Amino acid sequence: MKHQNPVTIAVVGLGAIGGVIAGSLAALGRYDVTVCVRTPIDRLVVERPDDTVDISIRALTDAADAEPVDWVLLCTKAHQTPMVAEWLTRLCGPRTRVAVLQNGIGHAERLAPFIGTATVVPTIVYYNGERLAPDRMRFRRAGQYELAVRDDVNGQAFASLIEGTPMRVLRSADFxxxxxxxxxxxxxxxxxxxxxxxxxxxxxxxxxxxxxxxxxxxxxxxxxxxxxxxxxxxxxxxxxxxxxxxxxxxxxxxxxxxxxxxxxxxxxxxxxxxxxxxxxxxxxxxxxxxxxxxxxxxxx
CATH class of the missing domain: 1.10.1040.10 (N-(1-d-carboxylethyl)-l-norvaline Dehydrogenase; domain 2)
Structure with missing residues (x-):
């Protein structure tokens, strides 16, 4: 079913990984992107290999202001997941997909206590990001792909979400x-x-x-x-x-x-x-x- 309004995306964790993907998605101009942060910002700059994104961005600093979205991109460190539990609870609804852009294994098990009936989309991150300032990131490629997902309906949906950004997504049956x-x-x-x-x-x-x-x-x-x-x-x-x-x-x-x-x-x-x-x-x-x-x- 097509959305009548722009797809809503919340990026939780605006470090090197989250900042790069938030800026790249916002630059497409077709999504409603919100970043969930501790330090308020109104613009996001991403230095990429071929260009620089400099775009206004909506930022929330209080989880009480968050509402359910279509996609949550969880970009905190894995051990910080419990620290953003309130954000996840507020942002997740039954139709929400949560792309977990974290290191390690066991993504679904780690998120289960915090997201209710939302759907986990385990995601592997390959790109190199560096946080230069709260509102400025550097993106560098580190291989053939920037991201990888399972080759199933949720992985395909994530690949479609990313389409048009510089991020190349690998879909694999052997995740x-x-x-x-x-x-x-x-x-x-x-x-x-x-x-x-x-x-x-x-x-x-x-x-x-x-x-x-x-x-x-x-x-x-x-x-x-x-x-x-x-x-x-x-x-x-x-x-x-x-x-x-x-x-x-x-x-x-x-x-x-x-x-x-x-x-x-x-x-x-x-x-x-x-x-x-x-x-x-x-x-x-x-x-x-x-x-x-x-x-x-x-x-x-």
Missing amino acids: VTLAWRKLLINIVANPITALTLQRQAVFRREGIKALCVAVLEEATVVGRADGAQLADDEATQILATLLTYPADAGTSMYFDRLAGRPLEVETLTGAVVACGERFGIPTPLNRMLLVLLQAISDAA
Whole structure:
């Protein structure tokens, strides 16, 4: 059924990921886009590879002012989900779709307590975003696609929503494998940059490459047990992908540590360790990284 009015979209979490996609959707001019923020803004600037978006934007700072929308794009860190519970409750109705643009696995289970009968659309994010100011973001490509979804009716609806933006969407029948492959990237990219306080140039070091492969090989055993169809040389493939990213690009965990914020460690490295425990698979390297990152996060 066609909408008589513009499709309504609420973006919850205006960090690097949320800011980029909010600006790109608003620039299309065919949607009613609202951003849900702590710091009020009236414009949003997104620096993209081929142009710069500079557009007025509607911002809400109080969840009490929110009403149900057609789409919620949840772009907070995964561990921050309970902090935006009131936003989700107010924005979600029976016909709402919630695209979860968060790291990790288990998107639907994480959202279930907060969205009532709304529909979860698990989404994998591949693009690199950087928050330069509360109202200014930088978008950089990091592969063949910017986003991935299941190839079902909800994934197709999300792909249609994004159509016309610079975001390329992959639809896949094997979302579990895609989710694990993204998780594998995150369990080396985020911890290593956060622990060394270096951007992605650090992955050009031979010792770091060897460490990454060992961490990844350990995690791929867990991923296969969880149903992911991972190749025998998955670890080296993931490292090769990581080395295609710009050397001066940061990661979300790197930026969080610089800012003294808690780290998204439980959803990434913690997910591998927890899944390993569930299947009785030892994960000593990932557990070591988890302990170190937890100490940093707790101090923050």
